[in-house]
Structure formats: C-alpha cells, structure tokens
Amino acid sequence: MWFVYLDDVFWIGSGERNVKVRNIDGDPRVSVALEDGDAPAVAEGVARVHRGTLREDVLAALAAKYDGWAAGVEIAPFGARVLLEVPVKRWLLEGVAQ
Numbered sequence: 001m002w003f004v005y006l007d008d009v010f011w012i013g014s015g016e017r018n019v020k021v022r023n024i025d026g027d028p029r030v031s032v033a034l035e036d037g038d039a040p041a042v043a044e045g046v047a048r049v050h051r052g053t054l055r056e057d058v059l060a061a062l063a064a065k066y067d068g069w070a071a072g073v074e075i076a077p078f079g080a081r082v083l084l085e086v087p088v089k090r091w092l093l094e095g096v097a098q
Contacts, residue, residue, distance in 0.1 A: 001034075002062060002066060002069065002071065003032075003062075004058065004061040004062055004065055006057075006058065006061060008087060008088050009085055009086065009087045009088070010032050010043070010045070010084075010085075010086040010088070011055075011058045011061070011062070011083055011084070011085060011086075012083070012084040012086065013062055013069075013071040013081065013082075013083060013084075014078070014081070014082050014083075014084055015074070015075060015078025015079045015080070015081060015082070016051070016078070016079030016080045016081070016082050017077065017078050017079035018078055018079075020084070021049055021082060021084070024047045024049055024084065025049065028046045028047045028048065029044070029045075029046055029047075030044070030045055030046070030047045030086055031043065031044050031045075031092070032044075032045070032086055040093050041091075041093060041094060042091070042092040042093040043086075043088045043089075043090065043091050043092065043094075044088075044089050044090045044092065045086040045087050045088050045089045045090075046086075046087070046089060047084050047085065047086045048084070048085045048086075049082050049083075049084055049085075050082060050083040050084075050085060051080070051082050054071075054072050054081065054082075054083050055083065058071075058083055059071050059072050071083075
C-alpha cells in the first residue's frame with residue numbers, strides 16, 4: 001500500500017479497478033494496519049474515493065516519500081488513478097509505522 005499520512009488523514013494511491021476501490025465503493029468503513037516491527041499502527045475510518053482531478057499536495061507528498069513516484073499516472077491494467085482519503089476516526093494501536 002503506497003500512502004502518506006497528512007493532518008490525521010491517510011492518503012492511499014490506487015487504481016480505479018483495484019478490488020480495494022470497489023470494496024470502498026460498496027462499504028466505506030475501513031481499517032488501516034501498518035506493521036513496523038514492535039510498534040504497529042492500526043486505525044479505523046470512513047474512506048472516500050477521489051476520482052478525476054487529484055489533490056496536487058497529496059501527489060507531491062507521495063512523490064517525495066516514494067522517490068519521485070508519479071501517483072497520478074495510470075498504470076495498466078489498474079485503470080485511472082484515484083486517491084483514497086481515510087480520516088482516522090479511532091486508533092486501535094498507535095504505533096510508529098510511516
């Protein structure tokens with residue numbers, strides 16, 4: 001999962017045809033679990049799929065974190081790029097995974 005965490009929100013880059021996007025369209029309640037050795041981070045939230053024009057600040061943060069990755073560029077066969085916005089509603093484990 002390629003993501004950034006900005007202002008208490010997980011932003012996840014994905015493709016329109018990925019199963020996680022279809023699942024969120026059907027039921028936006030999600031949990032995010034990130035493993036980092038002894039300090040995992042697990043949170044719950046309600047996701048929103050952003051389609052079309054994607055937020056430039058989020059794309060820039062993804063590019064900075066992942067060495068220039070162009071998160072807005074379509075990758076076959078996954079379809080148009082989308083951003084998944086997951087504001088943290090509740091922390092189950094507040095670790096240090098980044």
